[in-house]
Amino acid sequence: MLVGKLINLSHTKPDISYAIRVVSRFMHLPQVPHMDVVMRILKYLMGTSSRGVFFRKNGHFNLMAYIDADWAGDRDIRKFTLGYFTLVGGNLVTKRSKNQKVVALLSLEEEFRGIAKGITEILWLMKLLFELKFPTKEACKLFL
Structure with a gap:
């Protein structure tokens, strides 16, 4: 369930999408090392809470x-x-x-x-x- 929430979060924080994709492969049979990786991702997110995808009006559609x-x-x-x-x-x-x-x-x-x-x-x-x-x-x- 936690990995599913991280998948949704990766839409606005693309820097974690690769790590989430790797962890999500093991959702059917998670082990302790997989949970350690998820906890490491959460620690990373706590330190980068002000970063993410922001949208600005740039006046063009290139x-x-x-x-x-x-x-x-x-x-x-x-x-x-x-x-x-x-x-x-x-x-x-x-x-x-x-x-x-x-x-x-x-x-x-x-x-x-x-x-x-x-x-x-x-x-x-x-x-x-x-x-x-x-x-x-x-x-x-x-x-x-």
């Missing part, structure tokens, strides 16, 4: 996406992790981090998958902003 892929970095499942987040007008709109279902044979393969996911997310946001009558005036930026 789109930016940041993408990162980690090739076989997870030693437990040996699959690559893909993460990205998008900003509209300098404010965080979407974020995602997920272990992929396939095993990438090359690190270049995972980078191309990341680029494809990022472009898909940007195109979806562009279409959404256009339908809401807030078209972007500048080119979208994609950072790897």
